[in-house]
Amino acid sequence: xxxxxxxxxxxxxxxxxxxxxxxxxxxxxxxxxxxxxxxxxxxxxxxxxxxxxxxxxxxxxxxxxxxxxxxxxxxxxxxxxxxxxxxxxxxxxxxxxxxxxxxxxxxxxxxxxxxxxxxxxxxxxxxxxxxxxxxxxxxxxxxxxxxxxxxxxxxxxxxxxxxxxxxxxxxxxxxxxxxxxxxxxxxxxxxxxxxxxxxxxxxxxxxxxxxxxxxxxxxxxxxxxxxxxxxxxxxxxxxxxxxxxxxxxxxxxxxxxxxxxxxxxxxxxxxxxxxxxxxxxxxxxxxxxxxxxxxxxxxx
Amino acid sequence: xxxxxxxxxxxxxxxxxxxxxxxxxxxxxxxxxxxxxxxxxxxxxxxxxxxxxxxxxxxxxxxxxxxxxxxxxxxxxxxxxxxxxxxxxxxxxxxxxxxxxxxxxxxxxxxxxxxxxxxxxxxxxxxxxxxxxxxxxxxxxxxxxxxxxxxxxxxxxxxxxxxxxxxxxxxxxxxxxxxxxxxxxxxxxxxxxxxxxxxxxxxxxxxxxxxxxxxxxxxxxxxxxxxxxxxxxxxxxxxxxxxxxxxxxxxxxxxxxxxxxxxxxxxxxxxxxxxxxxxxxxxxxxxxxxxxxxxxxxxxxxxxxxxxxxxxxxxxxxxxxxxxxxxxxxxxxxxxxxxxxxxxxxxxxxxxxxxxxxxxxxxxxx
Numbered sequence: 001x002x003x004x005x006x007x008x009x010x011x012x013x014x015x016x017x018x019x020x021x022x023x024x025x026x027x028x029x030x031x032x033x034x035x036x037x038x039x040x041x042x043x044x045x046x047x048x049x050x051x052x053x054x055x056x057x058x059x060x061x062x063x064x065x066x067x068x069x070x071x072x073x074x075x076x077x078x079x080x081x082x083x084x085x086x087x088x089x090x091x092x093x094x095x096x097x098x099x100x101x102x103x104x105x106x107x108x109x110x111x112x113x114x115x116x117x118x119x120x121x122x123x124x125x126x127x128x129x130x131x132x133x134x135x136x137x138x139x140x141x142x143x144x145x146x147x148x149x150x151x152x153x154x155x156x157x158x159x160x161x162x163x164x165x166x167x168x169x170x171x172x173x174x175x176x177x178x179x180x181x182x183x184x185x186x187x188x189x190x191x192x193x194x195x196x197x198x199x200x201x202x203x204x205x206x207x208x209x210x211x212x213x214x215x216x217x218x219x220x221x222x223x224x225x226x227x228x229x230x231x232x233x234x235x236x237x238x239x240x241x242x243x244x245x246x247x248x249x250x251x252x253x254x255x256x257x258x259x260x261x262x263x264x265x266x267x268x269x270x271x272x273x274x275x276x277x278x279x280x281x282x283x284x285x286x287x288x289x290x291x292x293x294x295x296x297x298x299x300x
Numbered sequence: 301x302x303x304x305x306x307x308x309x310x311x312x313x314x315x316x317x318x319x320x321x322x323x324x325x326x327x328x329x330x331x332x333x334x335x336x337x338x339x340x341x342x343x344x345x346x347x348x349x350x351x352x353x354x355x356x357x358x359x360x361x362x363x364x365x366x367x368x369x370x371x372x373x374x375x376x377x378x379x380x381x382x383x384x385x386x387x388x389x390x391x392x393x394x395x396x397x398x399x400x401x402x403x404x405x406x407x408x409x410x411x412x413x414x415x416x417x418x419x420x421x422x423x424x425x426x427x428x429x430x431x432x433x434x435x436x437x438x439x440x441x442x443x444x445x446x447x448x449x450x451x452x453x454x455x456x457x458x459x460x461x462x463x464x465x466x467x468x469x470x471x472x473x474x475x476x477x478x479x480x481x482x483x484x485x486x487x488x489x490x491x492x493x494x495x496x497x498x499x500x501x502x503x504x505x506x507x508x509x510x511x512x513x514x515x516x517x518x519x520x521x522x523x524x525x526x527x528x529x530x531x532x533x534x535x536x537x538x539x540x541x542x543x544x545x546x547x548x549x550x551x552x553x554x555x556x557x558x559x560x561x562x563x564x565x566x567x568x569x570x571x572x573x574x575x576x577x578x579x580x581x582x583x584x585x586x587x588x589x590x591x592x593x594x595x596x597x598x599x600x601x602x603x604x605x606x607x608x609x610x611x612x613x614x615x616x617x618x619x620x621x622x623x624x625x626x627x628x629x630x631x632x633x634x635x636x637x638x639x640x641x642x643x644x645x646x647x648x649x650x651x652x653x654x655x656x657x658x659x660x661x662x663x664x665x666x
Contacts, residue, residue, distance in 0.1 A: 188392075190390065193359055194388060194394075196380070197380065197386045198380060199378075199381070208405075209394060
């Protein structure tokens, strides 16, 4: 055997465990998803199908439940990603500039991250839900200021969407604050000194020095934020329970789950089609993000 | 602009919070820096020279004392209103901005009636770039340039507002040996061309001696001596200054003044007048030795060392403090003694004696 070939064989041998694992648990299921999505009229019990084609995609795209899920997901993404990132940046900047009680605040802001999602959901229900016995904490406050009570959990769509976004932002922000605080700390003090000698205003220091320096991190948070928000599901369950279609608060991932295991379950082909549509959306958005970032983000 | 420091003191709380005593970084600075000169602030690492620079710049507020620029008291004025330009040790160029944007940055901060139009800013930036000869690099980023080029950009950025005072913190320490030589000439030229009072901090005495009009030697936050470099070298006030200036460093022996003779060990090396009998330190500059087979200072020969232009005799002596004596001799006299003993005469004006206790200089007549 040629030495070069021998070297290659050995390299592949080393890679084998990882490659085998990925092949079985990543590549095969991925290919399977594509196959499922093309099989029309698939019967789960008999494992048979009528024919192949794009019918599953047509069905999913015309299904009002899917369209509702698509709309919900997009609203959640568009509202929560910018607000949570912007707010996290603001909090991180303020946190970095205070000295007293900094650790305390850091801990407080980080608490949601280590708290169980379902437990938090329960607390939100107690705060916002209207029951025959109580209007909930928030409604008491609203009434105190002269408003009328709103049912955030079973009430109008806007109220439900508001609480959904509020909750999502609250849950995803701690991680962003943590990352941004360390990003801010990593900016060399010397640049701020140089800016001070030149009499740079605080806003300009932030806009022209701090922001460009931490732009790779911000960009990372935006991309992962988008992807995470598109995959939203468990937070919705925590607030509105498992029957999300009935609540009108389903998401794409929720739709996929329902098609597989929900009340209307047993339709892996529809689930696969919906999953692929979600993949196409995430892929497109990420590609756009990357293109925008090329001109905006400064890498060392 | 003339700078006057009056009893300037800076104390820092101890980093270890349990220790209540404060660290005095700058202790009672009292000097006047003449207008339009290049001043080297010189001292070993940690002696407070950078703190002194930060005080003059305004990045730190003094614990006590006043700072005057000309006749104006600037002690309580923030850095941007003092009219200072500061070049940081690692340049602190904004890595995401081009050279042009870096140089223009300070100009864009100007407000009110000082505000400049875009054309004026560009013109000034180009002027500053021309002064440090980087006009052809305007569109590069700092990461795409050598250390020497970055240094020039940093100087241009400090100069673009035409400050009254230019401050440089260890300006040459990040450059390699060859570039350092070149850049220090450049610094000297830029200073002369602009006539801006310039203070630079360094721990490298050679650097300070070569280009400064005046050096200020510091130790532990205290000014030991100020003056023209050569004068300080020839006439140091204490052992520290004598040891700190000069490469190779001064040779220090334990010695004694007795009956108008200066002894090093058993050898009386010099007849002197005007110094009391006492035990002293004797410092002899490497260039102060003269090879003479009948010389009065007898040392054990170790080896001859030739390094480029200099030929040195390396020797030892029981009274010597340190590893080995280094005496620079003319190359043609290079030969090894047969019996392993090398004898020197000394040049009286290259011999300095210091008190054993205070380490202060003792003056004598040869």
